[in-house]
Every structure is written in C-alpha cells, then in structure tokens.
Amino acid sequence: MQIASMHFKANASVKLKDSTLQKAMLKAKGKFVDGRAAAIQELGNFEEIREAGKSIRNRVLENLDVWLLRFEQEATARGAIVHWAQTGEEVNRIVLDIARQHDVKKVIKSKSMVSEECALNPALESAGIQVVETDLGEYILQLAHEPPSHIIAPAVHKTREEVADLFVAAHHTERKTDAAALAHEAREVLRPHFLDADMGISGANFLIAETGSTVVVSNEGNGRMVTTLPRVHVAITGVEKVVPTLEDFSTLLRLLTRSATGQPISNYVSLTTGTRSVDDPEGPEYFHIILVDSGRTKLLGTELQPALRCIRCGACMNHCPVYQNVGGHAYGWVYPGPIGSVLTPAYVGIENALDLPQAATLCNECGVVCPVKIPLPDLMRVLREKQFEGGMRPWAERLSMKAWRWAALHPRIYALLTQTGAKFLKILGGREKMLHKLPGLDGWTDGRDMPAPAGETFRAAYVRHKRKAG
C-alpha cells in the first residue's frame, strides 16, 4: 500500500468535514464500545486473562527465533512449505512464483492486512491473475477501489447507500438498500468464485508452534472456504504471530474476539495443519505459509518491542477519540488508530509518518482497553522524543519548545511572562470570556474556541492565599 501518512493533518481536516463519513463513524463507535464493555464485564476476570495474554506474547517475543523454528519444523512435518520474506516485494515475488508454478488463473482471498502492506492484489493483477476479495467489507472496497479503513471492519466508513450504488454498478441488479439484501446478493455473486478458484490466500491470526497450524478467525465463513476449497492455499502473516501452544492460543482467543466486536467467540475459528491426504481428501494439495518480517524484527530489543504483542483486535482504534472522528484513511497506511501511530512509523520509517505519533491526546483510553496491555501512549511518546531528537519537528515548534525550556529554567522571568500572558488573554476574551482566534496558533483556534483565562496565574493565586492564611 502507498504510504500517505505524512499528509495526516491535511487528510484529517478533509475527513472532519465529510458528513457521510461522520455519519458512518458515529454509528460504528457506539456498537464497538458498548459491545466490548458488555463482553468484558461478562467475563468477570478480564484483568487476570489480560495479564496471562500479555505474558504469553512476551514469552514468544523474548525467544522469537526458537519459536519460529519450532513452528517451521512442525508445519513442514505436516506437508506445508514455509517461506520467509524480508519485505512486501519479496512476499509478492513468492506468491507470484507459487501462482506460476501451479498455473493459477483465479485467486480468492480472505482478509489479510499483511497482504495490504505488500500491495499484493495489484501485483497479482498485473501478472494477469484475477483476484477476488471475499470478506464482505473487503469485497465492497475492491469494487470501490479503496483501501480498508479499519483492521477488522474494513468498510466501516461506507454507508449502506454507497454500497447499494457500488453493487448496482458491478452486478447490474436492482438497487437494494437493505443490509441483509445486499449481503445476500454478495453471497450469490461470490459463491461461484469459491468453487472454481485455483488458489486461496488468507492471513493468519495465530501460528501455533506446537502443531504447525495456522489459525483464521472469521464470522462470514469465507475464511473456511478460502483455506479448504482451492487446490493451493497460501497463508501470509507476520513473524510475530506465533504462539507456543493450543492452550496459549485459547487464552488469546478469549481476549481477541471480546475486545474486537464484543463477541464471546467468532462464528468460525479454524485451525489448518498440512495438506490433504488419503485419510483426509479435502483441503489444498499444496499449502504454503509465508512468514513476513517487513520491519517487525527491527522493534525487538527496543522500547517499542511491546507493540509486537498486538493481536490486531482493533479495540484501540474503536476507543480512540481521534480515530472516532477522522476514521482510518486519514492515517494513510494499513494500520490506523493508536497501534497504527506506533507501527506505521516503526515499519515504514519515522520520517514517513511525522504526524502520527502526534495524532493522539495521550488520554490512554487505548492503553486501558488493549487486551495485551501495550502501553500505547508511552510508545507514542517515545516516537515523539525520537522525532524531536532527530530534528524532525518543524522549526517553529522546536524553537518554541527551546524558548519554553529556557523560560521554565528562569522562574522569575517565567512568572512575569505568564502573568502578562494571562492578563493579555483575559482582555482579549472580552465580555464573552472566549477566545476565537490566537495570533500564530490558528491550528488550535480554527477548529475550536478556548475559554479565556481568569487573568491570574496559579502561582500568583497560591501566593495570595498563603498570605491570607498566614
């Protein structure tokens, strides 16, 4: 996927004025937040399970190479072929080679965010291979030629009316605006593709080292079709997705679906291990698993390592006041919201995503809901510091920070400046006691009014009270 994260500010302003998007986002917010809250409460011991989930993910990361080797050994023993890819381009090259080797004309895909990182679909299409996305949300976006805006609800930014128009144009059917009628129309259109595709491409929510299995969690059933019906199955996933045992996977699954959609479990949780055989004549003849680095291992051993615990539930974005208002596209790459603000700069380079670590109020709502306790605000602060140290912030910001630092180290001058400032702003606020515009700070005042200060600083008030008391 093309990286557009450097345009966050401009994109966010456009999205705030997009009334269709605002309508869609408002609808989604309530359902995700309330659904998760109810599921967590029902669980009773979320904190205990969350702590267990965090330590499972830490156990893997601290010994990642050994767990990956064990996974590879078990998967290979069952007949899968394991590939390793350092970059998105390498993933695409491997998939194209597999496709050529098996004379693949048509590919069906279930949702894979890693394949979005690689821009796999355009690579396959330019080699003359038909690609059909089968997750309903991804299918809608394929028709709209748009990237996903959420990691579990990719078309969350689209309204029913927009989907209706896309389906009329693509299917030449009567216009329907009922969600059920639209979903069932997609079912009818996609079923033949499931039955005659040559290759299925899926992601993997987890890799299980103990058994060499890949796991796909889904509600629609397309994941099961993609991993069962075509003669070739390719699973593409990040190297950090490995977990040790079936029990560890079960603990993390308890956290994943409840945090994601508020479901106690998704409709289908499917483990696939190896290929078809005489005893089990269904499933693919060839099963390829691609383990992708693409920036991940670079986080190991750094302050950002906890971000690799992520199990991609999307709770951080669902609860983020910034995401709730600007939607996923403004973030400009595959992973939006708080986790995207950490992963995007880490994976694609801090210089390509300058605004993202700033696209947060550091309210820690994301840190509170994260099922594997990733301290997202702390990680964003680390990235902010790196930007500042690397001289990547604008000169005006750097200069004002330096000026503030100097003043803060000189208490008398600081007191004089703040007292003058407070008085000046009080006068500027007028009878209304509201500031509509501040010279040089349009970025703040363009979108909001600020209550004018009372005219006295805290320090002055403190001294006055102390004198009165004494």
Add this chain to the structure above:
Amino acid sequence: MNSRETILARIRANLGKPSGEPEEQELIAVSEYLNVHPSGPLPEGEWGDLTERFKARAKALGSTVDEVASMAEIPDAIRRYLDANALPNAVVCWPEFEMLPWRNAGIAFNVRPVEDKDPIGITGAFCAIAETGTLMLLSNAATRAITSLLPETHIAILNTARICKGMEEAWNLLRVERGKVPRAVNFISGPSRTADIEQTIVIGAHGPFRVHVILVSLAST
C-alpha cells in the same frame, strides 16, 4: 544469506543473543514449555450444569437446540425441524449416521460429500465447548468439513457427554484420543454472519443460515 537466515540472525542480534544457531538451553526451555502446555485462566463465575450452559450460549449465538433421549429418535427430530422451518426434505450426512432409521421418518438421505446446492448437511461433533456454546469438528475422510460449510442449513448431532468446559479441556481430549491435530479443526458458533454494512448483523454470509444442534444424552444411548 537467504531471507530465512537474515531474519533469524536479526532476531537474535536485536534480542541480544549470541549469533548462530539457538543454544541448547533455549531449545530445552521451548521443549519443556511445550511438554507442560499450561492452561490459562478460564472465565470466572458459576458454570452450573455444562449441558445447560452449552444450550444457553449456543442459543445466544443464533443456534437452535433440540434434545432427544436416544440415537433412534434423531430422524424424527430432524423431520420435525425440517417441517417446522419449511426446509426441503433432502439431507446429506456423515457416514457415521447412515444406520439411523431415516426411512421410518420419511427422510430422503444421502451419505456422500456435499455439493454446492445441497440444502442440508448433517454432521456429528468431536466435542463441544460450554463456555461459548461452540461445536468442535475434526476433519477426515468420514467427517468432511464442507458438510458444515456449503449447505444453507447445518444440523449437528452432539453427545452431551462430550461437552467440555473450555477449549483447554477439548485440547486434552484431542491429545489423548487422536494424538495430533487433523488437517482442519473447525470451531463453529452459530450461523455465519457479517456486520460489514453499517454494523448491521446479517445472518447467512458465506456459510450456513441456520445451525441446529441435536443433543443426545449419554444415559439413553
């Protein structure tokens, strides 16, 4: 170095481990953990009777549930379900149910892999999970996965003695009875659904529109 070696070397370097192959004690630590495979915490609260819990949770996720006292009663129960829901009288089932008295119930049945347009697929289940009301199916030549996937209606026959608390118990059953995971392990929790259009839940995405579980209690089988 190829990509595999490069990635593995980078992991070791960044984690501050000595370069080269993993050391003996690292491999031992991994093997020991796999041998122990400790269970994590289960949800708190009263579990009550596992069959009742399974029934309540399965219904909450959109499955329907019926109960019979013996295997012989299954065809009649299925006939009632088909009639009540105006579903076609044409079922395809796993071979293990071939000997049930289908003809007495007037049911047109087939024992073969399902095809695209078959309306009703009948399966058993390896076991079930009370925590979430979930069926666990294992694939092999006699227990095909597509029987629970392609038809619009999936009917599952479940022995109540096979209802486990959480997935952890199910994995232990699998280890003891089968030794290894089959090609496909499918956990099924109600009919397929999507909420991709305006977060409106629609039943019947790509898999079945209906999941009907028939519980057979052990005492009478």
